Amino acid sequence: MADDIKMPVEGSHIMMFARSVGDENPIYHDEEYAKTTEVGHIIAPPTFPRAVAQFDPDYFLRWRPSQEWFGSGKNPTSISEKPKSSGGLHAEQHFEYHRQLKPGDQLTVTVKPGKTWEKESKRAGKLMFTETIQEYRDQNGELVITSRGVGVKTERPVDQS
Template structure:
């Protein structure tokens, strides 16, 4: 059975996320703000807050999160992202997220040795089980540190 994460869309969280993507429109702030605003288009990224095993979250008794996960031999980057909106999520509803691995491929890189790409496809469904958003994330792992500076 595929693991499913419960993802409540909360108005306060939507406001914080809108601020973080520097959206200062009245939809989110002040006396004319929507009580149950539409979530910004990239809001489903905040699913990380609800994933119990997310390795980058600071935890008690751990000095710096993620060092084991990243290591110093190379780096994992977010290379590409695709969203397909069947409809848009709104504060006040709770979605269920299911992630599955997608394609994997290797490309020789110019700056950081071989690049290993891998896709994760996450489906967000509403309480009726209908698909709301499909999110495809492509990660790339480099063999060495890369920088353009």
């Protein structure tokens, strides 16, 4: 099982995240405004928990110096062997919110493997699904968010026709 991940929740990260989904709601960046709302503080957009990727020291979809990376540089891909599959895609994502996140929270995220299954598809060949459960607990050990993601590896790129 993977180690727990420490995820500090910071106001500037929430602001950047909200910008990236085009959400200009002031509750994601304006503390004075947030104080006047029902919640009473800055909160994070509902899909923010997945930004835990930033805090996973071994996250495989982040370029790092002195490590092989599969994106382009001089060549379309910088790894010598062609990848065996077209890579993973996200198939499903589910969140359950027990309370709203706020800047200053110190989360501990426990990653648990879920089910795996296979399916045949016309558009991408054999599909291999893997479920991952993530439990987000706060500085008091309270469960704040439960996340269930399903990733899929396709035998070939998804047919666009």
